[in-house]
Every structure is written in structure tokens, then in C-alpha cells.
Amino acid sequence: MYESNQKPLPEGDASVVFADQLAELRRQANDSDDELTPASENLTPDSVVRWGNQNRNVIAGLCRRLLLPGSKIDGLSNLRELVRHAQDDKACLLCLNHRSNLDVPTLDALLTDHGEARLFDSLIWIAGRTLEEDTDVTRMLVQCFNRVIVTPHRWFHSGRSEAEVHEAKTINVAAERALARLRHEGWVCALFPAGTRARPDDESTKQAIAETDSYLRMFDYLLLCHIDGCTLPVSRSQDFTHEVPKLDRVVFTFGSVRATDRWRAEMDAKYPDLDQREASARGIGEEIEALATHD
Structure with missing residues (x-):
């Protein structure tokens, strides 16, 4: 699978390599009333849950062009098991390491190509509001997928006004309530x-943050996933189109x-010098890394 992708890519950043696909994304966004207003302008406690749009196939196709032979999913039966638990009214959480802006659509493409698109359709992503407020292409990419919008912890430490902080906390309360509902x-x-x-x-960017434990406490089952390989390395620019x-x-x-x-109890015992939040964060990081393939 993906043998045809061994042909070299055109030279340049994403704006050059994927000019046609990005133009299609913008065209579809302009055709959709929902996409005309930047998401940052209408994020309210009533709109923290957002559903993916029709651009998903465009992004998945873009990701496929970057996959070399040998790209695959290992442990697929474990993801199937997690989805079964969710369908049996158990609260289930999937945690992954984060390599690039294409991690989510690449998983979509791989699961679809493995005949398991239904598994991806069972996922809803916990996404930081900064992605919704990012440049137009990054925002359009995020809007392809089901998500619950939260205000990340670091957002509160970047010179926000009292009114902004109050609004952000209200949004996070709404997001927590939404997750409490969606998990069942x-x-x-x-x-x-x-x-x-x-x-x-x-x-430090590879380490889970301590706030992750707040999510863990909400769920019955946990599944960890390691992503090996990266088709869109992080650049110094925040703009998706400037990444190569x-x-x-x-x-x-x-x-x-x-x-x-x-x-969580095992992590608490494994790291006696850490509190539960730090122990869970340490455990997630180390156990995800332990899943790395070495072939």
C-alpha cells in the first residue's frame, strides 16, 4: 500500500505542495455559511461541541500522498475493543503522542484504508481553542473533525483580561459537561x-501535562497510542502553509x-515521590514511548 507515493514531492512548503487541495478547502469554506465567520468569534458555552464538515475527505487525500509503503496501524484490535466498550456505555479515553498537524487526518486515512472508517467515526477530539483561532488553513483543518473545544491551561498565563478569563472558565465548564454527556x-x-x-x-514538548489526570478521572477505560513517523515536521511558524x-x-x-x-493506582505506586497528577502524566509519557516500533 502507498507504493505510488515514492515519487518525490514538489519542492516547497505546504502552500506549494498542496496548492490545489488548499484552494479546494478555501472554496468549500466560502461555500459554507458555517465557515464564513471565524470560529474564535462565536465560541460560547453553547457551542463547545462542533461536528466535522465535508472537507474531511480532502484532508485525508492530502495525507495519503505523504504516506510511504509500510505505513500502517498496529494493535487495531485494541482500538476495536475500546470502541466496543464505548458502545456498551463505558466512558473511554484515547491518548496519543502528537507529531504534526496531520496526525488526526492521517489516522482517518489509515483507518479508512484498513476498512475501519467506522472506528474513526467513533472518535471525538478534545481540542484547544487556539486551533480554532489559528490561521485560516489550520482552522479549516481542525473544522473537518468532531471535537469538544476547551481553553488550555497555558492560555490563562498569557496576559488575559478578567473578562476573558471568566469567559474561558465558563467555556471549560461547558466542555466538561459536554464530555460527561458524550462519554455515555x-x-x-x-x-x-x-x-x-x-x-x-x-x-518537554513530548511530556504529558499534569492536567491530563483531570480527564483520566472521568473515564472507565484508557487506551494509549504511539505515532511513529511525521509527514509535516513542526516549523517555527504557526502557519500550516509554511510547514514543509x-x-x-x-x-x-x-x-x-x-x-x-x-x-492510575499503578502509576501512583510506581512514582511514590510524585503526586497523582504528576504520576499519571509521567506514566502516560513513558508508556506511550514504550509502544514505539523498532523495526
Whole structure:
């Protein structure tokens, strides 16, 4: 699979390599009333749950062009098991390491190509509001997928006014209530616990943040996933279009499904010098890394 992708990419950043696809995204956005207003202007406690739009297939096709032979999903039966638990009214959380802006649509493409699109359709992503407020292309990419919008912890430490902080806290309360509802409606909630993409020169960006434990406490089952390979390395620019795509072999490896309360107790015992929040964060980071393929 993906043998035809071995032809080199055109030289340039994403705005050059994917000029046609990005033009199609903008065209579809302009044709949709829902996309005409930037999401940052209408984020309210009543609109924290957002559903994916018709651009999803365009983005998945873009991702396919970057996948080299050997790209695959390992541990697929574990993801199937998690989805079954969710359909049986159990609260389920998926945590993944974060490599690029294309992680989510690449998973979509791989699952579809494995005949398992229904599994991706069972996921709803916990997404930071900064993605909704980003440049037009990044925002359009995020809007392709089902998501619950939250205000990330670091947002509160960037010179916000009292009114902005109050609004953000209200949005987070609404998001927590939405997750409490969705987790018992057959959805698997998906999260990047590091809260940012991994930077090769900054090890801290690979570590789960302590706030992740607040999510863990809401769920019955936990599944960890390691992403090996990266088709859109992080650049110094926040703009998706200025990042340079590359061909790569991408492998998603899903670990075993774990009962969350038991897993948290194990992490508490494993790291006695850390409080529960830090122990859970340390455990997630180390166990995701342990899933890395070495072949």
C-alpha cells in the first residue's frame, strides 16, 4: 500500500505542495455559511461541541500522498475493543503522542484504508481553542473533525483580561459537561496529553501535562497510542502553509485497553515521590514511548 507515493514531492512548503487541495478547502469554506465567520468569534458555552464538515475527505487525500509503503496501524484490535466498550456505555479515553498537524487526518486515512472508517467515526477530539483561532488553513483543518473545544491551561498565563478569563472558565465548564454527556453516548474521547506537537529540540514538548489526570478521572477505560513517523515536521511558524511536507512511513501503535482507575493506582505506586497528577502524566509519557516500533 502507498507504493505510488515514492515519487518525490514538489519542492516547497505546504502552500506549494498542496496548492490545489488548499484552494479546494478555501472554496468549500466560502461555500459554507458555517465557515464564513471565524470560529474564535462565536465560541460560547453553547457551542463547545462542533461536528466535522465535508472537507474531511480532502484532508485525508492530502495525507495519503505523504504516506510511504509500510505505513500502517498496529494493535487495531485494541482500538476495536475500546470502541466496543464505548458502545456498551463505558466512558473511554484515547491518548496519543502528537507529531504534526496531520496526525488526526492521517489516522482517518489509515483507518479508512484498513476498512475501519467506522472506528474513526467513533472518535471525538478534545481540542484547544487556539486551533480554532489559528490561521485560516489550520482552522479549516481542525473544522473537518468532531471535537469538544476547551481553553488550555497555558492560555490563562498569557496576559488575559478578567473578562476573558471568566469567559474561558465558563467555556471549560461547558466542555466538561459536554464530555460527561458524550462519554455515555457511544463516543470515544481522544486527546493529545502533551497539549502541543513534539519539537525535536525540546524534550518537554513530548511530556504529558499534569492536567491530563483531570480527564483520566472521568473515564472507565484508557487506551494509549504511539505515532511513529511525521509527514509535516513542526516549523517555527504557526502557519500550516509554511510547514514543509515530507514523505514518511507512519505507524500508529495502539497498546492494551486498561481500566483507568487501576492504571492510575499503578502509576501512583510506581512514582511514590510524585503526586497523582504528576504520576499519571509521567506514566502516560513513558508508556506511550514504550509502544514505539523498532523495526
